Amino acid sequence: VSLARIQSFSISLDGFGTGEGLSREEPFGHAGERLHQWMFATRWWHEMQGEPGGSRGIDDAFVRLHDVGVGAEIMGAGKFGYPGWHDDPDWQGWWGLEPPFHTPVFVLTHHTRPPLELEGGTTFHFVDAAPAEVLGMAREAANGQDVRIGGGPSMIREFLKAGLVDHMHAVVVPLLLGRGVRLWDGLEGLEDRYTIEATSSPSGVVHLSYGRTAT
């Protein structure tokens, strides 16, 4: 079965998935990289940078699931670029010539453009469609593998609300951002449809695993 999965999506203790004041210079606004420090400390991240060291353990274990069994990603317009990127025909995302996805990536946007094929197997498709519809496209592109729901917080919220998410791994970072985009708004009672596990890490973050309850 091809699952729709969220992996390593970080939120603050007060539920913000990104900060306020997003820009080309500050992709996460006033949050900066504070929601992702736990990830940078893992061995997995160090390996990606070609550096020694990094933590083994629960953070590293979870973060390594990011790509395993994933055949496509869906991301929101706000993950692909800064506010206004669609007015910049040369914008190719944040990730340089070889993005770390290595699969088809479906970017949800009202401003569609032709597909963008970069190195290493990543092709961005720009689609203006409802969540269920784009999930269908991504499933087909994933060729039997899972589809990663990539964020940001607004699009994850929409996919959760539409009941399209099979598994969610969210990481609660113990800081209070106070402002930004909330993940949990409008999702009252979500727990009724999932089996939830919470596991604290010595690093200070808490890993939340939501698995859709069999019906």
Next chain:
Amino acid sequence: VSLARIQSFSISLDGFGTGEGLSREEPFGHAGERLHQWMFATRWWHEMQGEPGGSRGIDDAFVRLHDVGVGAEIMGAGKFGYPGWHDDPDWQGWWGLEPPFHTPVFVLTHHTRPPLELEGGTTFHFVDAAPAEVLGMAREAANGQDVRIGGGPSMIREFLKAGLVDHMHAVVVPLLLGRGVRLWDGLEGLEDRYTIEATSSPSGVVHLSYGRTAT
């Protein structure tokens, strides 16, 4: 040293310390008792009810700290009674003739009344004062012991904002209430002043311990 402590204050994953629609019949509104089920499952709670059973372990350990070393409590008007209790001269709180506090309790309210002495050592004092001021009164009454900051969420937020809390034990319950009174609002950057530990319990809740960082 007499500390100002918060013990076993439960919040939902989306940060609500109580629900919406509080009334005499529904003290926590639409949240009901869902934020406190983890507590009812402990051996400590069972013992209080004179019942056998209950869990030993991390939830039980934390909940047993509720009274240890505490010489007074401060609570908000919303914890003492339902909205409008101050118009009812006979209202004596939710806890019957022998409330479980066994210390002086300072109720923050704009509608003061004479002290109410009940059985078992609990006396309610109704005061209209700023957080720092009432903390001074409670410290004096606590006679060298700690003061518990008892909630609800609005008064805890005020005490945190005023920098008056030395230790906070909060319990995150993995449900989304969606509405009610938020604990974390207006506390951006709180983590800078505290050392924070998060510990997950097999019951599904996460215990957060905030200790004021030595300066």
